[in-house]
Amino acid sequence: MNQRLHWSALTINKIIKDSFNDDNIPEEIQVVIGKFLEVEDTFSGDSKDKMYEVILKHTLEKFEKNQREKILKWCDEY
Amino acid sequence: MSQKSSLLIHKIEIINCGGFRGKHELEFSIDKEKNITIVMGESGRGKSTTFRLIYWCLYGEFFKPQLDSTLDDQGLINKASLTELEVGKKVTASVALTINDENGEMYVLTRTATATKLREEGGKKFDKLNNSRINSGVQIMTESKLRLKDEKEGGMITERNESLINGEIRSYLPKDLSDFVLFDGENLIKFQNSEDAKEIIIDGIQKLSGLPIVDSLIESTKYTEGEIKKVVVKKTGGADGEALARALQDVDDDILKEGDKLKINRGLHAENRARYNEIQEMMSKTKDGKDVSIRIAKQENLIKNLRKQEKKHNLEFKEFLFKNIPYMLIRDTLLESQKDFGRLEELQKIPPSITSEGIDKLRNALTCVCGRKFEKDDTVWDELGRVKETIIDSDMVSSISQGRGLISQIVDQSQPDKIQVKYDSLEDTDTDLARELKLARSALDDLFEERRNLPSESGMQSHDDLDKLSQELWAENGTVQVNIDDAKEKLEDLELDKNELNKKYEDAVKHGEKHKDDLDKMRILKAIQKLSTEKKKEIAGILRDTTEKATNDYFMKSAPQKEDFDKVMITSNYDILAVDSDEDTMLTSMGQAHVLGLSYVFGCRSITEKNTFLFIDSPLHNISGKFRNEVAEVLAKYLPNVQIVLFVTDSEYTSGEKDEIPVREILKPSNKIWKEYEIAKGETEDGSPTRCFEEMK
Numbered sequence: 001m002n003q004r005l006h007w008s009a010l011t012i013n014k015i016i017k018d019s020f021n022d023d024n025i026p027e028e029i030q031v032v033i034g035k036f037l038e039v040e041d042t043f044s045g046d047s048k049d050k051m052y053e054v055i056l057k058h059t060l061e062k063f064e065k066n067q068r069e070k071i072l073k074w075c076d077e078y
Numbered sequence: 079m080s081q082k083s084s085l086l087i088h089k090i091e092i093i094n095c096g097g098f099r100g101k102h103e104l105e106f107s108i109d110k111e112k113n114i115t116i117v118m119g120e121s122g123r124g125k126s127t128t129f130r131l132i133y134w135c136l137y138g139e140f141f142k143p144q145l146d147s148t149l150d151d152q153g154l155i156n157k158a159s160l161t162e163l164e165v166g167k168k169v170t171a172s173v174a175l176t177i178n179d180e181n182g183e184m185y186v187l188t189r190t191a192t193a194t195k196l197r198e199e200g201g202k203k204f205d206k207l208n209n210s211r212i213n214s215g216v217q218i219m220t221e222s223k224l225r226l227k228d229e230k231e232g233g234m235i236t237e238r239n240e241s242l243i244n245g246e247i248r249s250y251l252p253k254d255l256s257d258f259v260l261f262d263g264e265n266l267i268k269f270q271n272s273e274d275a276k277e278i279i280i281d282g283i284q285k286l287s288g289l290p291i292v293d294s295l296i297e298s299t300k301y302t303e304g305e306i307k308k309v310v311v312k313k314t315g316g317a318d319g320e321a322l323a324r325a326l327q328d329v330d331d332d333i334l335k336e337g338d339k340l341k342i343n344r345g346l347h348a349e350n351r352a353r354y355n356e357i358q359e360m361m362s363k364t365k366d367g368k369d370v371s372i373r374i375a376k377q378e379n380l381i382k383n384l385r386k387q388e389k390k391h392n393l394e395f396k397e398f399l400f401k402n403i404p405y406m407l408i409r410d411t412l413l414e415s416q417k418d419f420g421r422l423e424e425l426q427k428i429p430p431s432i433t434s435e436g437i438d439k440l441r442n443a444l445t446c447v448c449g450r451k452f453e454k455d456d457t458v459w460d461e462l463g464r465v466k467e468t469i470i471d472s473d474m475v476s477s478i479s480q481g482r483g484l485i486s487q488i489v490d491q492s493q494p495d496k497i498q499v500k501y502d503s504l505e506d507t508d509t510d511l512a513r514e515l516k517l518a519r520s521a522l523d524d525l526f527e528e529r530r531n532l533p534s535e536s537g538m539q540s541h542d543d544l545d546k547l548s549q550e551l552w553a554e555n556g557t558v559q560v561n562i563d564d565a566k567e568k569l570e571d572l573e574l575d576k577n578e579l580n581k582k583y584e585d586a587v588k589h590g591e592k593h594k595d596d597l598d599k600m601r602i603l604k605a606i607q608k609l610s611t612e613k614k615k616e617i618a619g620i621l622r623d624t625t626e627k628a629t630n631d632y633f634m635k636s637a638p639q640k641e642d643f644d645k646v647m648i649t650s651n652y653d654i655l656a657v658d659s660d661e662d663t664m665l666t667s668m669g670q671a672h673v674l675g676l677s678y679v680f681g682c683r684s685i686t687e688k689n690t691f692l693f694i695d696s697p698l699h700n701i702s703g704k705f706r707n708e709v710a711e712v713l714a715k716y717l718p719n720v721q722i723v724l725f726v727t728d729s730e731y732t733s734g735e736k737d738e739i740p741v742r743e744i745l746k747p748s749n750k751i752w753k754e755y756e757i758a759k760g761e762t763e764d765g766s767p768t769r770c771f772e773e774m775k
Binding site for chain 1: 287288289291292294295298299301302305306595598599601602603604605606608609610613616617620621
């Protein structure tokens with residue numbers, strides 16, 4: 001396979017990326033959104049909800065207790 | 079723009095495609111100064127075919143994919159070559175594009191379609207790869223090839239993996255943005271009607287911003303949240319939990335079912351519409367057919383506008399009648415009342431108000447509401463008497479003035495003369511509009527009749543049959559629309575049911591610690607959903623502003639009689655308007671509307687990161703005379719350094735209307751034209767008829 005060629009995947013529009021890179025959004029949520037966008041850009045079909053759940057599961061597992069409460073509070077207040 | 083890196087199409091090589099039999103080459107300008115190439119041909123000679131072959135080669139898909147119900151037998155591979163194909167033999171059709179950047183040749187992209195006749199068959203089948211009907215005994219295979227520089231080893235290498243090739247090309251020329259490099263000039267006429275232009279602008283903004291991915295993200299967060307919710311409800315346990323989970327599932331299933339129904343009917347509607355358009359196009363294949371089709375499109379536009387006016391007028395009429403009929407009905411009673419009031423005023427006999435009656439009752443009861451007994455000569459007693467007089471006085475005055483004021487107002491409004499005058503004027507407009515509509519419809523019928531009697535292109539169904547088919551499709555779409563409305567209504571009801579169930583669900587899981595992780599996931603999903611919906615609006619807003627600015631820059635620089643305008647606005651509702659300094663909408667001439675459309679395309683291109691080629695099919699179509707020349711001037715003057723290829727008909731380009739200068743004479747002095755080609759009729763070496771490109775002298 002020619003290395004110079006690249007897949008069209010992961011070509012999320014810069015305007016969209018920049019828009020979600022907002023200081024008012026916690027970094028942890030920005031990361032989750034970034035991963036969701038990658039799922040959207042790469043896959044189509046029925047299994048996307050399972051991928052979303054896995055991303056959320058890993059995200060929640062990684063959080064310290066305080067961090068989790070802080071992020072969830074932000075989500076509720078948003 | 080000069081800062082941007084370029085992407086140009088240097089050459090196209092066509093073999094056995096469309097009307098082109100054998101091998102044909104066409105070179106486009108890569109000169110920065112003389113940046114325009116003209117491809118001219120009579121109607122039906124192959125201009126649009128060439129334009130669409132470029133699209134097919136770039137994207138591996140058809141510019142206008144046909145449906146399997148198509149009646150069209152003209153597809154990708156040269157029809158004569160396919161017809162003459164013998165059993166066991168093959169014919170290969172291909173398009174190769176040489177694509178340059180500012181450093182020279184970047185790619186040579188080739189798409190090939192090979193047809194093999196496997197057996198003799200009488201029938202026809204639709205073939206997606208050929209985008210037309212073909213003989214049932216023929217099989218078609220396609221392949222792609224991309225020749226490019228090997229940056230590591232030097233020299234050229236060839237890639238044959240179609241997915242990789244598509245990925246590479248689309249990373250430079252996203253398919254979503256193809257409208258801004260391969261522009262169908264037929265769309266320019268839509269800029270005369272703000273509703274039609276709105277569709278193009280919303281679509282453009284969506285494509286430029288990549289917003290569909292955000293839509294998809296919002297949908298997925300909603301769906302995932304719903305799926306987690308069902309799991310949580312089940313976990314709440316007990317018969318209630320099970321029943322709620324089942325009810326949620328049922329309502330979701332019903333929503334899905336109705337959604338599918340809606341989708342199927344919308345698809346059917348779009349399919350019928352596409353087939354309808356296809357039939358219209360088939361009837362426009364001959365020069366006369368095209369001419370009458372343009373007139374039909376204009377007439378249909380006129381009827382559309384008249385119907386809009388009629389709708390507005392009917393509303394005004396209805397409001398007028400609703401307001402005035404009750405007045406007229408009670409006019410006599412009111413006039414009598416006016417007399418009664420006058421008499422009562424003279425006699426000063428106004429009936430006592432309820433308040434003063436209340437005071438009488440209070441006085442007669444001899445007991446205050448606080449329980450205290452009134453006594454004779456009580457000061458409160460006298461006080462109440464005074465209050466009563468005051469109330470009667472003020473009641474009398476206000477009753478008379480208010481009552482009489484209201485009555486005279488209504489009597490004035492119900493003046494039969496005034497109402498009659500307004501009614502007559504409304505009825506006149508009504509009659510005028512009905513007459514205009516009748517005339518316009520009759521003129522449209524005549525045009526349809528004219529087209530039905532025209533000879534069709536050889537080998538195609540008669541116009542009479544095609545017209546019948548298109549009318550059937552139109553009628554069928556009426557029924558489909560009813561189904562769409564029905565499904566929409568049911569969906570609204572189901573959404574209400576779902577909301578009710580969701581409320582029950584919220585109560586059920588309010589205190590559930592055991593599903594904390596699931597609930598937390600849903601909290602995050604909800605926030606992302608809301609955030610993404612807001613961001614979507616924000617992004618569309620940014621893009622709208624940027625598009626507005628870019629369109630305005632081009633329009634105010636290039637529009638004919640631009641001094642009449644102050645600016646171009648794209649409203650929050652995506653209406654594109656040319657306005658004066660008071661922000662009042664100005665009517666645009668046909669030429670100005672075309673330039674507005676072109677300004678929008680140029681504006682959107684300026685937002686993108688590359689200076690890419692711009693090929694326009696029929697940019698001068700649907701306009702004539704001085705408007706056509708104005709548009710041509712804009713194309714020549716206001717797009718420096720952009721590789722422009724214009725596909726035009728001979729009647730648009732070389733011959734102006736009576737006493738008018740042909741477009742060619744306008745473009746030539748600009749010194750921007752590199753070469754002009756004509757698509758002519760020719761012969762291959764073995765004497766078969768073909769289209770060919772000839773440089774014009």
